Amino acid sequence: MSNPDSFIEEVTEEVRRDRLFGWMKRYGWIAVLAVLLIVGGATWREWREARAQAEARALGDAILAALEAPTAAERADTLSALPVEGEADALVTLLAAGETGEGVRRDESVEALRAVANDAALPLHYTQLAALKMVMLQGREADPQARLQTLAPLAEPGRPYRAPALEQMALAEIDAGNAETALGHLRMIVDGAGASAGLRQRASQLIVALGGAPAGG
Structure with a gap:
């Protein structure tokens, strides 16, 4: 290869290198930001999953502790007092209704079951079981x-x-x-x-x- 050709290649390579460095100076922050977002998103997802698992374990422990209470009334009261929402609230309501006896607690359970049965955001197996338990709890009074x-x-x-x-x-x-x-x-x-x-x-x-x-x- 002649010296002119070699010189042209060196100049071309230098131009390419200058363009690459210029591009990195101008747009390199975008690549860095993309990497940070990917890493941050994965970390956030792992943290959220870990927190959900910890909350589920805590709820399970609280339910088991409530079910170990000596009387049905205490079990129902403890279950009803758990700070839950959504499907967890439906589950706790159903469990509390299973511990319900006569009197005021039964009336409260009927209303709680009615709320679950009418909640369109819940899965069908929750709403229909709540409706069934509500009818059984009311019995001949309804x-x-x-x-x-x-x-x-x-x-x-x-x-x-x-x-x-x-x-x-x-x-x-x-x-x-x-x-x-x-x-x-x-x-x-x-x-x-x-x-x-x-x-x-x-x-x-x-x-x-x-x-x-x-x-x-």
């Missing part, structure tokens, strides 16, 4: 037609609590004086899928008590 209206969406095919909802519908129909309709609900429990052995047995016994043919008979 109007049969109101109970049936609440239970009807829960008893649709494919719903997670269809079988226990059908049982509660049968009880509401009995209270309303509709024995034949109640028998229909009970037979759906016995003949359908998804019901526990205990629920099937209760349904079969109630069918006999209402004068219907026993399951398989």
